[in-house]
Every structure is written in C-alpha cells, then in structure tokens.
Amino acid sequence: MTRRDFLNRVGKVGGAVAVFGAMESLGLLSTSASASSFQPPTQGDLALTGRNGKRILILGAGIAGMTAAYELGKAGYDCHILEARQRTGGRNWTVRRGTREQEINGEMQTATYDPGHYFNAGPARIPQHHVTMDYCKELGVPLEVFSNGNEHAFYYQENAGALSNQRYRKYEVKADGRGYVAELLAKAVNQSALDDPLTSEDAERLLEYLRREGGLSSDYTYQGSSARGYAELPGAGDQPGTLGQLHSFTDLLQSGMMNNFSSEYSFNQQMMMFQPIGGMDQIPKALERKLPGKITFGAIVREIRQTNGGVRIVYTTGSGGTQSMSGDYCICTIPLPVLKKIPADFSAEMKNAMNQIGYATTGKIGLQFKSRFWENEDRIYGGITTTNMDINQIWYPSSDFLAQKGILVGYYNFGNNAVALGNMSLAERQAHALAQGTKIHPQYAAEFETGFSLAWHKIRYNEGGWASYSESDLQNYYPILNRPQGRVYLAGEHLSYYTGWMAGAFESARKVVTEIHEQVMKEEPVSA
Amino acid sequence: MTRRDFLNRVGKVGGAVAVFGAMESLGLLSTSASASSFQPPTQGDLALTGRNGKRILILGAGIAGMTAAYELGKAGYDCHILEARQRTGGRNWTVRRGTREQEINGEMQTATYDPGHYFNAGPARIPQHHVTMDYCKELGVPLEVFSNGNEHAFYYQENAGALSNQRYRKYEVKADGRGYVAELLAKAVNQSALDDPLTSEDAERLLEYLRREGGLSSDYTYQGSSARGYAELPGAGDQPGTLGQLHSFTDLLQSGMMNNFSSEYSFNQQMMMFQPIGGMDQIPKALERKLPGKITFGAIVREIRQTNGGVRIVYTTGSGGTQSMSGDYCICTIPLPVLKKIPADFSAEMKNAMNQIGYATTGKIGLQFKSRFWENEDRIYGGITTTNMDINQIWYPSSDFLAQKGILVGYYNFGNNAVALGNMSLAERQAHALAQGTKIHPQYAAEFETGFSLAWHKIRYNEGGWASYSESDLQNYYPILNRPQGRVYLAGEHLSYYTGWMAGAFESARKVVTEIHEQVMKEEPVSA
Known part of the structure; x- marks a missing residue:
C-alpha cells in the first residue's frame, strides 16, 4: 500500500x-517550526526526583546563550552568563544613534543617525518557518513584514553586455526572461522536438502553462505583457498605458540578471519574511528581560577548564581584573574564530576541528538619507536591489513607509568584496558605497546625511559572519564540535544546519539544554 | 541614433x-505613480483671474467623489457631496463589530467580530506603483505590507488527477514545476533540438540560468532542491533535514496548480503590496476629515437635471422627503448599474453606453477564528491559499501577526461562483465556506467563531463589484462615458484603465477636476 x-x-x-x-x-506536514519536538525542562523534572538545579555557566549573551539560560531557568537551573560586551545580542545588533564600535585595528566610530532610525547590522530577516517566529511570540516581540522580494527594485549590471550600466526593474527583467524561455520550450513542444515526448494531453497542458508563465501571445511567441510594466502607466480616460521596448533574449542572457531570480526561491529566503518592529535587537532585549541579574557584562573569557566534576571559567573584567567562576556544566557559545584562541581543556581532535572551520567574511553599511527618494521618486517600498558591483545589494527599509527620512543598507557583501571594503578606512567605505550606489540612485549625492559601516570579520568577539562549512567539514569536523567536551557543550548557529540564521542559535540552544537536562537526570539525586 | x-x-x-x-x-522611467502629471487647481488660479469658486455638486462620497471635492477645494471651489449611505467610502468598506448591512432582497446582518478585528470587504490591497500610495502619504494614512504572495500558503485542487484533495505548499509546487520545465528545456538545448538554434554562448548561459531556475543537478536533471521545502526540517546537531517525495511532472500538469504561478507576476498584483494600518477605510476617513460639513448623508439621488447654465439634483432623505440642490457643475460617481436607473438628462448615446457595460459579480466572507492556527500550526503568516473550489481563495491576515485571534477571508470569488454563493442565505454561505475551507484547514470546525458575508452585486447603491469592459466596450462605449454630458462629468474606477482598483477612482477624479477647472478658466470671469 x-x-x-x-x-x-x-x-x-x-x-x-x-x-x-x-x-x-x-x-x-512540516507544521512545526522545529525539527526536534523540544520540550523545555520543568521544575517538576528536578523537584519530583529530588534533584536541585545545577549551576550552568554560559559563555556569551547572544541568542544561543540567553535562550539556553531562559529554557534551563524554566526548570530552576542556576544559570549565569559571562558576556564580553556591555550589551546582549552578539551578532544580533541594531545600530542606532550613539552606537559606538571600534573594529580590530580600526578607528572608533559613533553612529549619528537621527533618533528613531536604525539598521540591523547582523541578522535582518526571519523566514516564517523558523523557530525564531515562535520565540518572538513567546517573548512578546511584535513582528512586521520584511520585504525580501520586491519586484519594483532594480537589477544593475556592469561589464555584462548591452544592458550594462542601466537599472532595470526586476519585474521587467523577469517578464522578458520568462517570456523568451517559455517561447523557446513551447516551440520545442509544438515541433515535437523533445527527445522524451510528452503525451498529447501533457503537451497541451504544458503549453497552457507556458502561455501563462511567459505571458505569451496566442501563437506562443513572447511579445511582452503588462507583467513587464509600462513605459507610460495606465490612467483615467484615454490612457490605456504603453508597454516599453522589450529587451532581446541574447542581451538578457549576457547580462546575467536572470541568474538572480532563483535566489528568491531559496527555502530560507522565500516570502513572506519578517522582522521585529523597532529593530532585530528587540529579540535579545526580550530574552535579557527574562534573565535579571544573570549576566555579567564586560567579562572576557581567558580560560575554559574542566575540574573534578565541574567546570571553571577564568575571565577578566575591566575593573575586577582576573577572576574565575565555577559551575557544574558550561555552555559555550563563543564563535569559533575567537574560541579557538582561548586556552581550554579540549581534546586535540576538538582543537583541530575548531581550526578547520572557515567563517564568512561579510560587511554592511547603513546610509541615512534626508528623504525617501526610493519611495517618492522610484516607487520602491521595501525590497532589495541586486547588482554585480562589489556593493552587491541595496536594501530599502521595510518599516516606516511614507516617512520623511530613512536608512538604506548601502552594501551587504561577502567573500572578497567584504574583505576589500573591510580593508578600507571608514571614510573610504562610505565614499565607495555612495559612488557605487549613485550609479543606481543618482539622488544619493544630494540626499545623503550620515553612515555607519562594519566588517564582521573585524568585529571583536566575533571575527566572522557565520560558520561556513564545506561538505567534508560537515562530515569530518561538525560532529566533533557537536559532542560535549566533558562538561562543556558548544552551542550557536555554527552547531546547526541553519548557519548564519538566528534559528540555528535557537535550535542549538534547545539541543544542548535537552542534552544537559538528560545528563542531569541520569546523575544520582542529591539528598535535599 | x-x-x-x-x-x-x-x-x-x-x-x-x-x-x-x-x-x-x-x-x-515610470517614476511617477500617475500617467497624467496632475496639478491640483490653486486658489491663485481663480483669484488672480477674477473668478469665484463655482458650486460643484458631487454624487457619491466614495474615493472618486471625495477626492474630487478635496482637490477642487484646494482652489476654493464650493463643493457639496450627496451620499446615499450613512458612511463615506462606497466600496472601500471595512467590516467591524456592529457593521450592519441588508443586501437587496436579503436578511439584515450585523457583524459580531471581537473589538479590534476587521476585514476589508471591498478593496484590500494597494500596489506600490499606484497613485493611492501618494494619497496615503498626503493624507497621513500609515501603511503596512499586504502579503499578497506567500510561498507558504497552499494550492488545493479537486477533480484534477492524482494530486487532488490534498493541500500542497506553493513553494513545493513551484520548485517541482519549475524544475521539470527547466530540465525539459535544458535537454532540448543540450541535444540541439531547437529549431532556432542559440549561439553556443547563449546556449551555455541559458543552461546556467535553467540550472539555477529549476534547481537542477549538475547533469541538468531535476531531483528536487531545498526550494521545495522539507518533509523534516533542518535543525541543530545531526539534523540536516530531509526532502519530501517529488511530485511527478504529469501529476503536476494535470493538477493545474502550475497555472496559478503567473497571477503573482501581474503588474497590479506583484509584490510588494500594501494596506492601511487599521483597515482600508482609513483612506475614506482621512478624506472625510478634509471635507467637514460638505457631505449630506442618506441623500438618495432621484433625478439628474441639466438647467440653463447649471445642474439640478433631486434627491430624497429619510427625514426630509424630496429636495433638490443646484450647482454649476456635477461630478457623478454613482456606479453604472445604479446610475442607469436614475432619470437623467443624458443623451440617448450615453444611456445606451451605460446599459452596455457589465459589472463583475464578486463576494467575500470574513470568518473570525479563536486562534490563529494558520500561523501557530500551519506556519502561514499572511498570504493567500488558492483552490479550484468555488471559494477560490483563502486570505490570511497581513496584520497583528502572532496575535490570539484573527479573521480569514474564507472566500473571495467571482462570476458564477459569486452568483451561486450570493444566492445562498447568510447561514448557507457561512456553512459552505466552512465546509470547503475545512478540506484545507481541518482546524476550521473547532476554531470558528463568527462570520459576515457579502455579494457586491446585491449591495444597495453598488449592485456590482467593478466595471468589466470587453475590448469592444472600450472602443465603443468607454469614450462616450468619459465625455461630459453638458455640465455633468462621470468619475470613478469605471472611467479608468484601473477598473476595480482605488487608483482608478483617484485618477478619474483628478481627470474630471482638471477638465472642470479648465472649463471654468475658459468661461467669462464674474465681476467681483
């Protein structure tokens, strides 16, 4: 059956x-957001079996660390977090007026955005199938749509043939591209040119699909359609609208713009996507409110030691000098590029694994403009313009539509592009973002006010965007990183199949919470 | 050149x-939202040329009528609106607790939604290129995203082959459908089976595009991709996620689901789309605030008369009996199915034209549920499920994500489906919407609380959804309707190429405002 x-x-x-x-x-049915059916430990689990809440030291007050403390706290575990910075959130970081940051070997930078404006320097979008949505609900963090896919944004290519150096609406490129592709396949079907012939019913159904998909005329040729937009918009009375000139198929193929369509289909970036109202850091702030008194800020971890039946963490604070803290278990969420430099009682196998994993280089700049010309003039409300220039993308804000001012993400790039821009001075980065962006939005020059940039691989306590595993890394090293070292458990986006996403940090925290709780429940009860 | x-x-x-x-x-560059470069008339236009503000009678306080009064008022024209209902907005109508409506030959219906909940019975989405966005800005109506395209919503087909009677995520159907289509064309390209051969460079570029577009393997076959989602989601640790079973191409073609993709590409329904925060009627309410004392409510137009150099409107009110009002010009926004039955001094040609135009039959039901199971359980935050059942679509709310309760649009249908459901009693409509919807969301039965339905073709003072022009109507009758009858000018969505959209009403109002103002400026100045 x-x-x-x-x-x-x-x-x-x-x-x-x-x-x-x-x-x-x-x-x-993937109705659950989580691959695991997570059940947080409860007070009853411990109390009913005569156990007390063990002391859990957690390194890092980012999403993973605070989630672990929050979930373990539900059962009465005695959690304490050591955090190197003066704030929670880690890479979940929203830059606002007054935000200060000095990159490694970098200049001090202070954000001078207008009050109320911000940009999300780290994670900036939440897919609806992620467990992150559930935590927002549980923690009372209201969400709004993040406009990941906006057909009105532009493609802009350089050195890519006849369509170079001019911006084109995504809808226009998609309509023309899909039109020609549909026409081509329809011809092959109609001429029975396919090697693996379709049944006549399937051929007919495929032609009907292609006609719709490509906006084809009744003879299955592509002659443009309203999906590609208008050179003159329709209006009242005698204004039916006029279509613009079609791009040729060969120009489109040469431009490479069509290769961008599929990124919007990827499972983690399909619409709808979401963001917390008021900034991504509303999530760590909500977690932090659940953990009063449980976080020591400015505590830089210097050593991670296994002791007889426990763990000991040596750390320094600006005022307190070198101190140490002991506990029964440790959850370490420190990113690998930082962790691998901290003396720790880890196996040689573990140390080797940590050294093998590369981290993404990535950077962003937030540019404040004195008017929202992208809305008023360019009719782009949210979304992302995509280019093969080294700025890679321009993000339009997904909140405060119709407001006076706004902050664009002027670049969000990766790999060598991120390294190159990261190596520039702050002033050079900004000048570069403005120069490249001006090619797409000439209004940049007159409207720009102030910017703030960062290169994640140069940010202290992170030194990278996210873990970047090869297939062989996943086979050889990832399982090692996922196994506890004595009483030390690693957690974070890097211990998940959602690297680079907050969901990875949440899922990983849930996993180690479950593992530690199961371990505790296996131990001998402590007499009361 | x-x-x-x-x-x-x-x-x-x-x-x-x-x-x-x-x-x-x-x-x-279509940077403007409007086909016309509209300039509202100014006080200077009249004062500087010794003219006074003529009296303009406007029939209907919907979008077109109030916009005309608002724009003419900027120049000091003396506008007055007669409105049959006790509210403004016309088809822009948001149903909330206490909303009462009795359809023609229908039962009285009172909405019993919880306070704060609503659904937009008429227009419910705004494309970002429409002039409507500009009016929202000018009138101070804040906007939020309307989630028109949500890949996580479902397709559900009946009597359509092997995939019938089961819900499928849109992303899953799209990934499989695009995959097979890309594979087919890639084969034809690789076997040089195309009649019109591509250059080898173009063929290579096309293959690269198809590989991405279809999520093809390196041998250009479709074997599924993460874009189609997972049977088990990825997670932390050792959970890479598992893809589900692919649908066969022939099953997909037979299901007809792929024919739905293209509707999301149409120019007026591409993402991003928007809605006013708090209900679509925030737009007419904002216009109404600009027109204090200028609207007579409950005034049912009985005759439209041309007089010597002016117009005279005969109307009745519940309390005041038959009255009349005179003016220099009249702007009539009454929908044609109603207008054609009102005695009027119109030419025979005009009367014939009005009789020729069909109006869309369309209906909606808003169903309040006591939990947002579509979010909590089905992971659908906004968007639209599409089906070939007579309910046609299910809309998930685009606001108050993560809240406790919510209102779904349980059907939004057209043509014969709308007539059939419109002919049912209110109780039958609701039972039908629940029975059909339960096939997609079994939670309906346990979670339903209360509903409110309407059939626009049975709503008094409208008697139809929107003007539905054939190509020959546009050639033969539309131009007649667009020409003034003496001093009476028709305005509304039906006098535009945006029929069924608020943008049509706005554009049409701007057009007649311009025409009347130009006419006035041609007349002899009145001595002060």
Whole structure:
C-alpha cells in the first residue's frame, strides 16, 4: 500500500481531519517550526526526583546563550552568563544613534543617525518557518513584514553586455526572461522536438502553462505583457498605458540578471519574511528581560577548564581584573574564530576541528538619507536591489513607509568584496558605497546625511559572519564540535544546519539544554 | 541614433544624473505613480483671474467623489457631496463589530467580530506603483505590507488527477514545476533540438540560468532542491533535514496548480503590496476629515437635471422627503448599474453606453477564528491559499501577526461562483465556506467563531463589484462615458484603465477636476 493509498483510505473513513492527523504522523506536514519536538525542562523534572538545579555557566549573551539560560531557568537551573560586551545580542545588533564600535585595528566610530532610525547590522530577516517566529511570540516581540522580494527594485549590471550600466526593474527583467524561455520550450513542444515526448494531453497542458508563465501571445511567441510594466502607466480616460521596448533574449542572457531570480526561491529566503518592529535587537532585549541579574557584562573569557566534576571559567573584567567562576556544566557559545584562541581543556581532535572551520567574511553599511527618494521618486517600498558591483545589494527599509527620512543598507557583501571594503578606512567605505550606489540612485549625492559601516570579520568577539562549512567539514569536523567536551557543550548557529540564521542559535540552544537536562537526570539525586 | 546611443552619449558628458534626467524625459522611467502629471487647481488660479469658486455638486462620497471635492477645494471651489449611505467610502468598506448591512432582497446582518478585528470587504490591497500610495502619504494614512504572495500558503485542487484533495505548499509546487520545465528545456538545448538554434554562448548561459531556475543537478536533471521545502526540517546537531517525495511532472500538469504561478507576476498584483494600518477605510476617513460639513448623508439621488447654465439634483432623505440642490457643475460617481436607473438628462448615446457595460459579480466572507492556527500550526503568516473550489481563495491576515485571534477571508470569488454563493442565505454561505475551507484547514470546525458575508452585486447603491469592459466596450462605449454630458462629468474606477482598483477612482477624479477647472478658466470671469 503506497502512502497515498493509505491516506486515501484514511480519508474515506475519517474525513479531512483524520487525513491530516495521519499525514502529521507520517511527517508529511512540516507544521512545526522545529525539527526536534523540544520540550523545555520543568521544575517538576528536578523537584519530583529530588534533584536541585545545577549551576550552568554560559559563555556569551547572544541568542544561543540567553535562550539556553531562559529554557534551563524554566526548570530552576542556576544559570549565569559571562558576556564580553556591555550589551546582549552578539551578532544580533541594531545600530542606532550613539552606537559606538571600534573594529580590530580600526578607528572608533559613533553612529549619528537621527533618533528613531536604525539598521540591523547582523541578522535582518526571519523566514516564517523558523523557530525564531515562535520565540518572538513567546517573548512578546511584535513582528512586521520584511520585504525580501520586491519586484519594483532594480537589477544593475556592469561589464555584462548591452544592458550594462542601466537599472532595470526586476519585474521587467523577469517578464522578458520568462517570456523568451517559455517561447523557446513551447516551440520545442509544438515541433515535437523533445527527445522524451510528452503525451498529447501533457503537451497541451504544458503549453497552457507556458502561455501563462511567459505571458505569451496566442501563437506562443513572447511579445511582452503588462507583467513587464509600462513605459507610460495606465490612467483615467484615454490612457490605456504603453508597454516599453522589450529587451532581446541574447542581451538578457549576457547580462546575467536572470541568474538572480532563483535566489528568491531559496527555502530560507522565500516570502513572506519578517522582522521585529523597532529593530532585530528587540529579540535579545526580550530574552535579557527574562534573565535579571544573570549576566555579567564586560567579562572576557581567558580560560575554559574542566575540574573534578565541574567546570571553571577564568575571565577578566575591566575593573575586577582576573577572576574565575565555577559551575557544574558550561555552555559555550563563543564563535569559533575567537574560541579557538582561548586556552581550554579540549581534546586535540576538538582543537583541530575548531581550526578547520572557515567563517564568512561579510560587511554592511547603513546610509541615512534626508528623504525617501526610493519611495517618492522610484516607487520602491521595501525590497532589495541586486547588482554585480562589489556593493552587491541595496536594501530599502521595510518599516516606516511614507516617512520623511530613512536608512538604506548601502552594501551587504561577502567573500572578497567584504574583505576589500573591510580593508578600507571608514571614510573610504562610505565614499565607495555612495559612488557605487549613485550609479543606481543618482539622488544619493544630494540626499545623503550620515553612515555607519562594519566588517564582521573585524568585529571583536566575533571575527566572522557565520560558520561556513564545506561538505567534508560537515562530515569530518561538525560532529566533533557537536559532542560535549566533558562538561562543556558548544552551542550557536555554527552547531546547526541553519548557519548564519538566528534559528540555528535557537535550535542549538534547545539541543544542548535537552542534552544537559538528560545528563542531569541520569546523575544520582542529591539528598535535599 | 538609437535611444541607447543617445543615453550613452548623455552619460559620457553628464554622468548618471544626466542619464536619469534624459530617461525621465524619454518616458523610460515610470517614476511617477500617475500617467497624467496632475496639478491640483490653486486658489491663485481663480483669484488672480477674477473668478469665484463655482458650486460643484458631487454624487457619491466614495474615493472618486471625495477626492474630487478635496482637490477642487484646494482652489476654493464650493463643493457639496450627496451620499446615499450613512458612511463615506462606497466600496472601500471595512467590516467591524456592529457593521450592519441588508443586501437587496436579503436578511439584515450585523457583524459580531471581537473589538479590534476587521476585514476589508471591498478593496484590500494597494500596489506600490499606484497613485493611492501618494494619497496615503498626503493624507497621513500609515501603511503596512499586504502579503499578497506567500510561498507558504497552499494550492488545493479537486477533480484534477492524482494530486487532488490534498493541500500542497506553493513553494513545493513551484520548485517541482519549475524544475521539470527547466530540465525539459535544458535537454532540448543540450541535444540541439531547437529549431532556432542559440549561439553556443547563449546556449551555455541559458543552461546556467535553467540550472539555477529549476534547481537542477549538475547533469541538468531535476531531483528536487531545498526550494521545495522539507518533509523534516533542518535543525541543530545531526539534523540536516530531509526532502519530501517529488511530485511527478504529469501529476503536476494535470493538477493545474502550475497555472496559478503567473497571477503573482501581474503588474497590479506583484509584490510588494500594501494596506492601511487599521483597515482600508482609513483612506475614506482621512478624506472625510478634509471635507467637514460638505457631505449630506442618506441623500438618495432621484433625478439628474441639466438647467440653463447649471445642474439640478433631486434627491430624497429619510427625514426630509424630496429636495433638490443646484450647482454649476456635477461630478457623478454613482456606479453604472445604479446610475442607469436614475432619470437623467443624458443623451440617448450615453444611456445606451451605460446599459452596455457589465459589472463583475464578486463576494467575500470574513470568518473570525479563536486562534490563529494558520500561523501557530500551519506556519502561514499572511498570504493567500488558492483552490479550484468555488471559494477560490483563502486570505490570511497581513496584520497583528502572532496575535490570539484573527479573521480569514474564507472566500473571495467571482462570476458564477459569486452568483451561486450570493444566492445562498447568510447561514448557507457561512456553512459552505466552512465546509470547503475545512478540506484545507481541518482546524476550521473547532476554531470558528463568527462570520459576515457579502455579494457586491446585491449591495444597495453598488449592485456590482467593478466595471468589466470587453475590448469592444472600450472602443465603443468607454469614450462616450468619459465625455461630459453638458455640465455633468462621470468619475470613478469605471472611467479608468484601473477598473476595480482605488487608483482608478483617484485618477478619474483628478481627470474630471482638471477638465472642470479648465472649463471654468475658459468661461467669462464674474465681476467681483
């Protein structure tokens, strides 16, 4: 009996509700945001078995560290977090007026944005299937849409043939590109040129799909459609609108713009996406409120030691000098580029694994403009312009539509582009972002007010964007990193299949919380 | 010299800014939301030429009527609006607790939604290129995203082959459909089976595009990709996620689901789209605030008369009996199905034209549920599920994400489906919407609280959704409707190429405001 037969049979007996129940059991419906069916430990787990809440030292007050403390706290574990910075959040960092940062070997930078304006320097978008949405609900963090896919934003290419050095609306490029591709396949179908012939019913259905998909005329040729927008918009009375001139297929192929379509289909970047109202750091702030008195700020971890039945962390603070703290278990969320330089009682295998993992180089700049010309003049409300210039993308704000001012992300780039821009002085980065952006938005020059940039690989306590695993890393080193070293458990986005996403940090925290709790429940009860 | 040559030359001399200016002049950039370059009449126009503000009678306090009064009022015209209902907005109508409506030959219905909840019974989404965005800015109506395209919503088909009677995520269907189509064309390209051969460079570029677009493997076959989602989601530690079983191409084609993709590309429904925070009626409410004392409510127009140099409108009110009002000009925004039944001094040609135009039949139901199971359980935050059942679509709310309760649009249908559901009793409509919706969301039964439905073709003072022109109507009758009848000018969505959109009403109002103002400026000045 196939799965479908089984479900059909269930449906005949029990109706839709029964079918859905059965599908759920078969794992056919991904209704849960989490791969694991996480149950936070409860006070009852410990109290009813005569155990007390062990002391858990947590290194890092980012998403993973605070989530672990929050979830363990539900059961009465005695958690304490050591955080190197004076703020929580780690890479979840929202830059606002007064934000100060000095990169490694860098100049001191202070944000001078207008009050109320901000940009998310780290994570900036949440897919709706991620567990992050559930934490926002549980923690009371209100969400709004993040406009990841806006057809009105532009493609802009350089050195890519006839369509270079001019901006084109995404809808225009998509309509033309899909049109020609559909026309080509329709021709092959109509001429029975396909090696693997379709049944005549399937051929007919495919042609109907292609006609719609490509906006083809009744003879299956592409002659443009309203999906590609108008040179003159429709209006009232005698204004039906006029289509613009089509791009040629060969120009489009040469431009490379069509290769950008698929990024919007990727599972983690498909619409809808979301962001907390008021900045991504509303999430760490909400977690922090759940952990009063449990975080020591400005505590830089210097040593991670295994002791007889416990852990000891040596750290320094600006005022207190070198201190140490002991606990029963340790959850270490320090990113690998930093962690691998801290003396620790880890196995040689573990030390080697940490050394093998590369981290993404990535940078961003937030540019404040005195008017929202991208809305008023360019009719772009949210979304992302994509270019093959080294600035890579321009992000339009997804909040405060129609407001006076706004902050664009002037570049968000990776790899060599991020290294090159990261190596510039702050002034050079800004000048570069403005020069490149001006090619797409000539209004940049007149409207620019102030900027703030960062290169994550040069940010102290991070030294990288996110773990970047190769297939062989995942086979050879990732499992080692995921196993506890004695009583020390690593957690963070780098210990998940959601690297670079907050969901990875949340999921990883849940995993080590479960592992530690299971371990504690295996130990001998302490007499009361 | 081609247009591109010209622009290249401009660019070499003046740089990007000059190019954009030149493109603007050539109409190559649709930066304006409006096809016309509308300039509202000013007080100076009249005062400086010794004219006074003529009296303009406006029939209907919907978007078109109030916009006309608002724009003419800027110049000091003496506008007065007669409105049949006790509220403004016309089809821009937000249903909330206490909303009462009795359809023609229908039962009285009172909305019993919880306070704070609503649904937009008429227009419910705003494309970012529409002039509506500008009015929201000018009138101070804050906007939020309307989630028109959500890949996490479902397709659900009946009587459509092997994939019938089960819900599928849009991303899953899109990934599989695009995958097979890309594979098919890649094969044809690789086997040089195309009649019109591509250059080898173009063929290579096309293959690269197809590989990305379809999520193809390196041998250009489709074997699934993460874009189609997971049967088990990725997670932390040893959970890489598992892809589900692919649908077959023939099953997909037979299901018809792929024919739905293109609707999301249409120019007026591409993302991003928007809605006013708090309900679509925030727009008419903002217009109404600009027109204090200028609207007579409950005034039902009975006759439209041309007089010697003016117009006279006969109307009745509940309390005041039959009355009349005179003016210099009249702007009539009454929808044609209603207007054609009102005695009026219109030409035979005009009366015939009005009789020829069909209006869309369309209906909606708003269903309040006591939990947002579509978010909590189904991971759908906003967006639209599409089905070939007669309910046509289910809309998930685009606001108050993560809240406790919410209102779904349980059907939004057209044509015969709308007529059939419109002919049902209120209780039958609701039972039908619940029965059909339960096939997609089995949670309906347990979570439903209260509903409110409407059929626009049965709503008094509208009697239809929007003007529905054929190509020949546009040629033969639309121009007649757009010409003034003496001193009476028609305005509304039906006098535009944006039928069914608020933008049509705004554009049409601007058009008649301009026409009347030009006419007044041609008349002899009145001595002061």
